[in-house]
Amino acid sequence: MPRFSHYEAALGSQLFEKVKNCRVLMVGAGGIGCELLKNLVMSGFNQIELVDLDTIDLSNLNRQFLFQKQHIKKSKAQVARESALKFNPNANIVAHHANIKDPQFSIEWFKSFDIVMNALDNLDARRHVNTMCLVANIPLIESGSEGYLGQVTIIKKGETECYECQPKPTRKTYPVCTIRSTPSSPIHCIVWAKSYLFNQLFGIPEEEDEELDKELNDENADEIANLKAETLALKRIREAMGSQDYPKIVFQKIFNDDINRLLIMEDMWKTRKQPVPLVYEELEKLKDTESQMDQTTNSNTLRDQRLWSLTENFSIFLESIKRLSTQLLAEKMTNPDASLTFDKDDIDAMDFITATSNLRARIFGIEEKTKFQVKAMAGNIIPAIATTNAIVAGMIVMQAFKVLNGDLNECKTVYCSPDRRPKSILSELLNKPNPDCSVCQSVHVTLNVNVKKATLRDFLKEVIQGHDEDEEDVCEVSVEEGGRIIYDVEYDDNLDVTFEKLNITDGKMVKVTPESEDDEKYPTVFAISHRETFESPNTWFHIDGDITSRSRTQVNSNAHKRKLDDSEIDPQEESSRKRPAVIENEVIVQDDDLIMTEDGPQRLIVID
Missing domain, CATH: 3.40.50.720 (NAD(P)-binding Rossmann-like Domain)
Structure with missing residues (x-):
């Protein structure tokens, strides 16, 4: 058979x-x-x-x-x-x-x-x-x-x-000041360790002054100034990387000095629990005793799936800084501009993020997390x-x-869900196109063009305006490629630049949007296809498709509607599920x- x-x-x-x-x-x-x-x-x-x-x-x-x-x-x-x-x-x-x-x-x-x-x-x-x-x-x-x-x-x-x-x-957002000054949940500490401290010490530091200035007001001026000072201090400390005392210097800066500076701003703590700075010397004394106890009490527990003790976080923090510093300095030997990027599967990076976020959580009285949990949150992991x-x-x-x-x-949108309905496999009728969608309601055509010779001016005159005469008419459209503006009525610097020099090459998409309040006029999307020669010697263009079409797709929610079976969902009843x-x-x-x-x-x- x-x-x-x-x-x-x-x-x-x-x-x-x-x-x-x-x-x-x-x-x-x-x-x-x-x-x-x-x-x-x-x-x-x-x-x-x-x-x-x-x-x-x-x-x-x-x-x-x-x-x-x-x-x-x-x-x-x-x-x-x-x-x-x-x-x-x-x-x-x-x-x-x-x-x-x-x-x-x-x-x-x-x-x-x-x-x-x-x-x-x-x-x-x-x-x-x-x-x-x-x-x-x-x-x-x-x-x-x-x-x-x-x-x-x-x-x-x-x-x-x-x-x-x-x-x-x-998307839910958190202000920089919350992450840097007043964390209240484990995710705040993890974000701080991953996106701020890791980049400041080992990666490419973010320029955050502009964002801090956006949050500036009369009530937080001192806090903003303090945060800027912290960032400058970390940049200076980075110069000590590789020295024997580097881990201690970083610890003292972020877990003691910075916290003490926050405590000076008394108004900040009138309605919040005050943070408690960590002292390097005290943790150093406790390290040996507590680590011996951990070896006997937690020997049968997977290290990544149990909470680390305070001194364990302390020790791992110091060791991970040493290892990451050694790695970065080695890369700088061959590339002076080298930097490290966070990788959830990098053991040293995850040790650093886990220990750092837990030490910060301890300072602010926040729940601490296991390395397994931190990896899931910091590494965008959804089981x-x-x-x-x-x-x-x-x-x-x-x-x-x-x-x-x-x-x-007969096709449907099908869902798999364990508990939302009695049935695990659910379905709904396919929805008609959204008449306000700027993507599927655009006119899509293929533009064959010699990208080496055709300029943006040629394109606007021959393709958009429909003539190639030497007229100075302003073309009231905007031209975009990959999210960047190539041309609009107030930006004509690229008119005499070829497609190739504008990096508009084979396979790229160019969107032309009429600068008009006429709702019936949708953008036209040109799929660029390079061609060396054309039948007419006077042109560099050939269009596959009709760019004059501007019809709006009519949507009738009752069109093609039939009786739903027991496993189907009515799109109208489920509309709330689709809202942002x-x-x-x-x-x-x-x-x-x-x-x-x-x-x-x-x-x-x-x-x-």
């Missing part, structure tokens, strides 16, 4: 033929990606291209089952391909160890696929693939998981909402569950069957936009 005869019997010969011949682009080879690739090759999909930039880490092995210990530090895409071929040696899998945003993955390349499947773990890449699929008019299956939560939906140009149609959650990834990957393939069969109306919400577990420090966790379980920004 042929290997896939059972699939052909279940799907029908016509659909199964489409599955065999379908060209699939799969983006991401992490938790969901490993499960998905296995599902694809075992379901009869034979033409698969896989893109992933990451390499395999030890922490991946508990859920990304295509990888093993011997694969650590190797390309996820390449190893996933090799492992998947063991399930189906006849599959044609092309692996790319690359960034999906690289120019090689152009619009024409996207157009060569029949369907795209996302298994990504970051917002920026999701947005890019969403835009590319809209321009190429290729159906996209988006997915995500977070713990026991999972989600799969379909994005099809002009028929369903895109990734950008729903607003993203509002990943292999079973959830497997369910999500299965739902992706089921939705793909419907898309390939032309049954888009404050994410309680996410922390951003305003001075450096540090995000402590990824974008929470909201509309396809949950992650693996």
Whole structure:
């Protein structure tokens, strides 16, 4: 019996033929990606291209089952391909160890696929693939998981909402002064240790004076001045790195001198518990006695999963500073501008963050955390569950069957949830495009252009204004690429610069927005495709598509509506779930936009 005869019997010969011949682009080879690739090759999909930039880490092995210990530090895409071929040696899998945003993955390349499947773990890449699929008019299956939560939906140009149609959650922020002067929770201490102190001592110090000035008022002028003085003092102390007394100097500065300066500001502590400075000499005396007791009382407890004692935090703080200093000084021997960056899997960095945050927590009377807990909070770790990834990957393939069969109306947004409803698998009808979405409501066309010769002025005259005469009319549009302004009515410095010199090259996206209050005029997004020659010698441009189209997608919430079955959710009843919400577990420090966790379980920004 042929290997896939059972699939052909279940799907029908016509659909199964489409599955065999379908060209699939799969983006991401992490938790969901490993499960998905296995599902694809075992379901009869034979033409698969896989893109992933990451390499395999030890922490991946508990859920990304295509990888093993011997694969650590190797390309996820390449190893996933090799492992998947063991399930189906006849599959044609092309692996790319690359960034999906690289120019090689152009619009024409996207157009060569029949369907795209996302298994990504970051917002920026999701947005890019969403835009590319809209321009190429290729159906996209988006997915995500977070713990026991999972989600799969379909994005099809002009028929369903895109990734950008729903607003993203509002992130919870904390002022710099809270982190630096008046912490009240463990996360404040961890943020301080990771984003402030680690960077000041070993990384690239952040320029935070501007943010501090924003918080300046009559009541906190002394506090702001004090914080600026602390930062300058740390920069001077860094010059002593490598000396025998360096750990002691740092300890004395951050856990004693700085705390005593805070205590001078008596008004700050009228309604708060005063911090208690730590004394180096006292802890040095206690270290030997308490460490001996810890060896007998905690010998059977995993070090990373138990709370460290005060003197244990003290000892680990001193030792981790020595090790990190040695590492940085060694790198500076070959690169004077070298710096260290935080890595949750770096033992020395995590020892430093854990000990430092716990010592600070002790000073302010805040709950201390184990190294395991600190790593989860500082490293943006949301516990990943292999079973959830497997369910999500299965739902992706089921939705793909419907898309390939032309049954888009039968596709749904599907959720995996352990306790929100009686059923674990929930679904809702696909939403229509949001008429106010600036992404999917834009006009998407491909612009063939000689980037070496065409200038921005040529583009505005020939493509936007529709003529090439020497007129001085002001073109009332704004031109953007990758978030940077290239041109607007008050900024014309780049008019005579070529596309190539503006770094607008093959695969880039240029958005042109009319400077008009006419709500019916949407932006036009040009996908750049370099071409050396054209039929007419008098032009450097050729447009694939109609840039005059400005029609608004009409949305009727009752259109195509049918009776819901018991496992489905009415989108109108669930609308409140899609509104922006404050994410309680996410922390951003305003001075450096540090995000402590990824974008929470909201509309396809949950992650693996």
